Amino acid sequence: MPHKDLAVAVAQTDVKGDRSQGPTTQEHPDYYVRVVEERPDGIVVRGAKIHTSVSTNSDEVIVLPTRAMRGEDKAYAVAFALPINTPGLKLIASPHGSAPKDPYEHPISARHKMMETLTVFDDVFVPNDRIFLNGEIEFAGLLALTFVRYHRFTAVSYKLPLLELMAGAGYAIAEANGVIRAAHVRDKLTHLAAYHSTVRGLIEHAAAACTIEEGYAVPNTLLTNVAKYHFAHNYHHAVQIVQDLAGGILVTAPAAEDMTSEATRDYVLKYLGGAKGFDADKRLRLLNLIGDLTASDFGGYQEVLAVHAEGGFEAEKLQAYREYDFKTVAAYAHKLAGV
Ligand SMILES: Cc1cc2nc3c(=O)[nH]c(=O)nc-3n(C[C@H](O)[C@H](O)[C@H](O)COP(=O)(O)OP(=O)(O)OC[C@H]3O[C@@H](n4cnc5c(N)ncnc54)[C@H](O)[C@@H]3O)c2cc1C
Structure with missing residues (x-):
């Protein structure tokens, strides 16, 4: 049935095989998605993408190249869009956290x-009117990076509620444990506030300093990229702080059934x-929220997401290095040094 709430997934990351090799020097030629047949009405593609969210x-x-391509990679410079139920298109879902x-x-x-x-x-036919790129190697890297310029921006933007929640949960559990006035606790909460505010400040500045192209x-x-770098490099430390404030009960608390069973509930x-105003139910609810966020399969998923999703550490570092104006600051250093 036609509807107006269309959803789209983006499959950019190829499975990549041996990471030190390009598409054409792998043990088999299908570690990157490629064109295997040209027809008058379209192309046939083979290969596999990985980590495709919400597919x-x-x-x-939407399928995009994951990297810039060289002359010999012509068949791999391919981008297109297809309905998810296209014959030959297979989704093998991860069970993580299910x-x-x-x-x-x-x-x-x-x-x-x-x-x-x-x-x-698996030899999927893509009609001509669904193809964005087919063999134009000079545009493969540009297309990959153009997507990333927006994607990494949304990547940081959607993390802000998570960072807000980390600071909020840290404060709430410190209150519930009766330690909110301790100097080390204020120090740790200040770190969470600074982390959230810095990531927010950077990404809002990235939006305000946009260019119109x-x-x-x-x-x-x-x-x-600096916002993504700061978010990703500090996430595990934020998790550590919230876990520290919560206490070991994050992984040793009784089960939900113990709150309803006559044999255990009263104990x-x-x-x-915890502290005044925080009975066991309130405190356990906060602990369960933090346990879910930081010490569950969902918590582990969030940590891996922070490191890898929307481009890993090295990808954002590379972009930040390329974009930073080292020439100008080096000239400034030269001037002051009298070089
Ligand atoms: C939860 C989640 C959701 C995601 N959603 C999507 C999505 O919807 N669509 C999508 O297209 N992608 C998605 N991604 C993929 C994400 O962009 C990749 O995980 C990221 O680009 C890293 O690639 P990789 O996981 O293959 O790691 P790898 O490339 O295998 O990296 C492993 C290590 O090898 C290093 N390495 C890799 N290649 C080289 C090299 N040539 N030289 C030196 N070192 C190298 C890396 O720096 C890293 O340290 C998602 C990832 C996650 C975790």
Whole structure:
């Protein structure tokens, strides 16, 4: 049935095989998606993309090259869009975090789950009017980077609620544990506040410092990549702080059933209370939220997401290095040094 809420997934990351090799020098030629047949009405593609988020919820998938291509990589310089149910297009879904969960123990991940797939193109036909790039190697890198310029900007923007939640959960559990006035706690909470505010400041500045290119606003690439760098390099430390403030009960708390069982409920309510105003139920709810965020399969997923998704550490570093005006600052240093 036609509907107006179309969803799209982007399959850019190839499976890549041996990372030290390009597409044509791999053990087999299908580690990067490539064109295997040209027909008058379209092309046939083969290969596989990996980590494709929300493909199982999408109407269409957009396929882009993952890197710049060299002369010999012509068949791999390919980009197109297809309906997700196109014959030969296979979605092999990751089971990560998909086990059923109790909403009391896992208040976020019992309800929310993003799914990734190994996205296989088993000789898939792409009609001509669905092709964006076919063999124009000089545009492969440009297309890959143009997507990334926007994607990395959204990557940081959608992390802000997560960082807000880390600071909020850290403060709330410090109150519930009765340690909110301790000097080390204020120090740690200040770190969370500074982390969130710095990432927010950088990404808002990236938007404000955008350039208008052919009528489209492009977020500032240097600031976007520095924002992503700062977010990704500090996420695990933020997790550590929130875990520290919460206490070891993050991984040793009783189960949801213990709150309802006659045999256990009174013990849990009596012994797991915290500071004034925080009975055991309130404190456990906060702990379960933090456990879900930082010490569950969902928490692990968030950590890997921080390191790798929307381009890994080295990708954002490379972009930041390229965009930063080292020549000008070096000239400044030369001038002051009298060189
Ligand atoms: C949860 C999640 C969701 C994602 N969603 C999407 C999505 O929707 N669409 C999409 O297209 N992609 C998606 N990605 C992919 C993401 O962009 C990649 O994970 C990222 O680009 C890193 O690639 P990789 O995972 O293949 O790691 P690898 O490339 O295997 O990296 C492993 C290590 O090898 C190093 N390395 C790799 N190549 C070289 C080299 N040539 N020389 C030296 N060192 C090298 C890396 O720096 C890293 O240290 C997602 C990833 C995650 C984790």
